[in-house]
Amino acid sequence: MTDTSQRAASRRMADRVGSLNRSKIRVMFGLAEREQRETGRDLVRLEVGEPDFGTPEHVIDAAAEAAHDGATHYTENAGIPELREAISDTMARESGVAYAPEQITVTSGGMEALSLAMLAIAGPGDEVVVPTPAWPNYVNQIRIAGATPVTVPLSEESGFDLDPDRVADAIGEDTVAVVLTSPSNPTGRVYDEDAVREVARVANAHDAYVIADEVYGRLTYDEAFRGAASYVDAPENVLTVDSCSKTYAMTGWRLGWFAGPDSVVEAVTSVGESTTACPSSVSQQAALAALTGPQDAVAEMKIAFEERRDFVVERVAEMPVVSCPRPEGAFYAFLDVSDLSGDSFAVAKRLLAEQGVVTAPGEGFGDAGEGYLRLSFANSLDRIEEGLDRIEAFVRAESE
Ligand SMILES: Cc1ncc(COP(=O)(O)O)c(C=O)c1O
Structure with missing residues (x-):
């Protein structure tokens, strides 16, 4: 490093920067990207909070x-x-x-x-x-x-x-x-x-x-x-x-x-x-x-999200140990994993390592979210099904 860049690097940042929490969703996103790059594994990405559809x-x-x-x-x-x-x-x-x-x-x-x-x-x-x-x-x-x-x-x-x-x-x-x-x-x-x-x-x-x-x-x-x-x-x-x-x-x-x-x-x-x-x-x-313009695409996306919501709720209800309140809107299910061992970040990381499913740990949404994982159903029904199969295998193995 030159003297000038060293001086620049040690110059202090505003206090407000230190007070910011990096979102755990982005942390999981980063871990998933690295895993995918390094191993080429087939990951099921359920952490992302955006529609999987293209703009009309x-x-x-x-x-x-x-x-x-x-x-x-x-x-x-x-x-x-x-x-x-x-x-x-x-x-x-x-x-x-x-x-x-x-x-x-x-x-x-x-x-x-x-x-x-x-x-x-x-x-x-x-x-x-x-x-x-x-x-x-x-x-x-x-x-x-x-x-x-x-x-x-x-x-x-x-x-x-x-x-x-x-x-x-x-x-x-x-x-x-x-x-x-x-x-x-x-x-x-x-x-x-x-x-x-x-x-x-x-x-x-x-x-x-x-x-x-x-x-x-x-x-x-x-x-x-x-x-x-x-x-x-x-x-x-x-x-x-x-x-x-x-x-x-x-x-x-x-x-x-x-x-x-x-x-x-x-x-x-x-x-x-x-x-x-x-x-x-x-x-x-x-x-x-x-x-x-025409609103058909909005109606079609909503029907797709609703179908996925119903599917997720049905599948989670069949699993041991975990549960989720029925989502009434948006495209997220909040899965209660508090009976599994470790905090939500630890569970999310294990789920990624062992089953290749990426989720957002509940603690990232404030203390009240601890013990939960957010699953985004803004993904195709096939991928959601694959993700839920893997989550079920994970939960069954952990609860044995
Ligand atoms: C609750 C909530 N509010 C606001 C936003 C901001 O969305 P955008 O800036 O894309 O309109 C998001 C995005 O994830 C959100 O989840």
Whole structure:
């Protein structure tokens, strides 16, 4: 190393970097990639949280055409007006929520919408309440904003439904927001509406927002989905995040949105101006085609996910020792492996080493997820069947 590069390497990083937890999903992903590279083994990949389908052809065609026609420049920070209008219409039609186009800002995925929201509303001294098990990125986003995450474990007995008493207990004078993810990643739970209404009421009484992460809202299997802002008493207090990623198999296009009251949308857009300036112009055209074009592909994917959900639930019910709550939405099953030896990370690593099945350890979703493995059923029925055969062999061998 030269003197200059040594000096650069020893220069200190901001404290916030040290406070971040690397997601265990990515750790398993890395182990699987290495295993595949080094041994060429046939691994069944059930750790990945994205649809296995391709983006619908008409969406790709529309984006390509728009790019040829010059949609290759910066756009307004909040996104092109046609798209904000299409998002407003879609949210009203699909989740029953009423946000005017001006109350929507388009972002680089739901991920950026959530990050910008945290930066816009939370800072040092503020707390953000997160019921867990939860998608791990919230806690990191809250820490990056300089605020403090307050995690609230939900109970296994209720299948990880939202417990309004526990969550209300965690809301205090420093709380600026409560994050509600329904349908949930990793449990697939769709929260009871009365529970959401009650949490929203308590949050509102403390001048705290509800951040409703509804990126899986179009993927519910038993009942039609309603966005939190359509039924709580103070919808102006709900900040809704959604995206094209899961609904339209568009994870790589990085296109999502944030919807909320004018003042917060303005703040989010203003923070966004100094991060990405605006989402990709081509992806905005793709999203416009996705939202306004034929919805058959969405319906077909949903039918496929539902069939896989039923298959997973049926197969797990036949296995000894393990069990899983019935997922009501999203494409995850949360498998209780607490009767196997070792923590969830150890079980996930053994399952990879012994059977070549890759899963996401529950501890990565907060303490409440310990003892569980998340299985993604965003994979073909054949591969899911192969994965479950191997999991069954693993469980039977371990429980003998
Ligand atoms: C609960 C939840 N919210 C938000 C996101 C962000 O998705 P995207 O940035 O692709 O829209 C994900 C992605 O996995 C997720 O699981």
